[in-house]
Amino acid sequence: MGSKTKIWARAAGLITSCVFLIYGLHRGEAGVVLNKAVNICLECIGLG
Amino acid sequence: MKITYAIKRKLLQIIALGCSNAHLLNFKGGKIYTGKWKQFCNPGLNCYSCPAAGFACPIGALQAVNGSMQFSFSFYVTGLLLAFGLLLGRAVCGWLCPFGLLQELIHKIPSPKWHLKKGFLYVKYVVLVVFVLILPIAATDYMGMGKPAFCQYICPAGTLEGGLFLLAAHENLRNAIGALFGLKAAILILTLIGCVLVYRCFCRVLCPLGAIYGLFNKFSIFHLTVDSHKCVGCGKCKDVCQMEVDPVKTPDSAECIRCGACADACPTGAVCLGFSTKRGKSLA
Structure with missing residues (x-):
């Protein structure tokens, strides 16, 4: 893969990641993550 | 003295372990940290049910959002994984992952060391697709909620970091132990034995996060x-x-x-x- 293609791929990927992050935060996904993470996850510890 | 990558990496791995698991006092009472930092994901694999964990596990978070009633795709966690992957690729595994450090330490136990057959390297992609991406969305209950299948049936990090400590501290949790815990304990024991024999056995065979970051190695900065x-x-x-x-x-x-x-x-x-x-x- 050429270096220019790599640079474009990285730039496009980073822009996409920023858009995804902002959109995800905007629609409240961080709250779902928080809700899951602050309670003991029974599945994770092998009981769920 | 020349500061080699080996020294730099070990230092950073220890710092990352400390930052990811700063709430050590929680081990005493068998509690978990419940502050707002847990809405952010750790770059490496670190169970959010570990008493000391200060951040969410990205694989657990991805399954939690994808399997929730409100959403079927997590832009937030995907965006984070995309950013970590593009910046660092699998350097996250090598330099920042707490479970990776643990595997390296276990591998130092004197024993015969084995090479891994190439076919096993593809298992983690199957685990990623089936247990992390498909099952939490496809296998839902009557309310439309999916379960985190990778955490539930496979993840030895959750059994070790979260399960053992919490079960030791809470009798009511110990009373709920069943066949599923037996399965997860067996996977944990096999993983630990595998890590003694094969360098980073879990990373190479089973870890869905390693599979994701590996895809970025061609593009990572x-x-x-x-x-x-x-x-x-x-x-x-x-x-x-x-x-x-x-x-x-x-x-x-x-x-x-x-x-x-x-x-x-x-x-x-x-x-x-x-x-x-x-x-x-x-x-x-």
Whole structure:
């Protein structure tokens, strides 16, 4: 893969990641993550 | 004294372990941290049910959002994984993952050391697709909620970091132990034995996060280059690589965790690791 293609791929990927992050935060996904993470996850510890 | 990549990496791994698991006092009462930092994901695999964990596990978070009633795709966690992957690739596994550090320490236990057959490397992609991406969305209950299948049926990090400590502290949890815990305990024991025999056995065979970051190794800004003018073809880089990668042939291999052992071993300084793209001319 050429270096220019790599640079474009990285730039496009980073822009996409920023858009995804902002959109995800905007629609409240961080709250779902928080809700899951602050309670003991029974599945994770092998009981769920 | 030359500060090698091995020294830098070990230091950063210890710092990352401390930052990811700062709430050590929670071990005493069998509690977990419940502050707002847990809405952010750790770059490496670290169970959010570990009493000391200060951040969410990205694989657990991805399944939680994808399997929730409100959403069927997590833009937030995907965006984070995309950013970590593009910046660092599998350097996250090599430099920042707490479970990776644990596996490296376990591998130091004296025993015969085995090579991993190539076919096993593809298992983690099946685990990623089936247990992390498909099952939490497809296998839902009457309310439309999916379960985190990877955490539930496989993840040995959750059993070790969260399960053992919480079960030790809470009798009511111990009373709920059943066949599922037996399955997860068996996977944990097999993983630990595997890690004694094979370097980073879990990372290479089962870890869905490693599978995701491996896909970014071709594009990641932190990368490995081999200068074709300096390389004398001695093969020392390949010999020292515990992930069984040949850096000269495949510097962007999805299995390379960017540990820098090859760069430390190179007698001519042909192998470079870092963010800059101008330091070496790749052979591949």
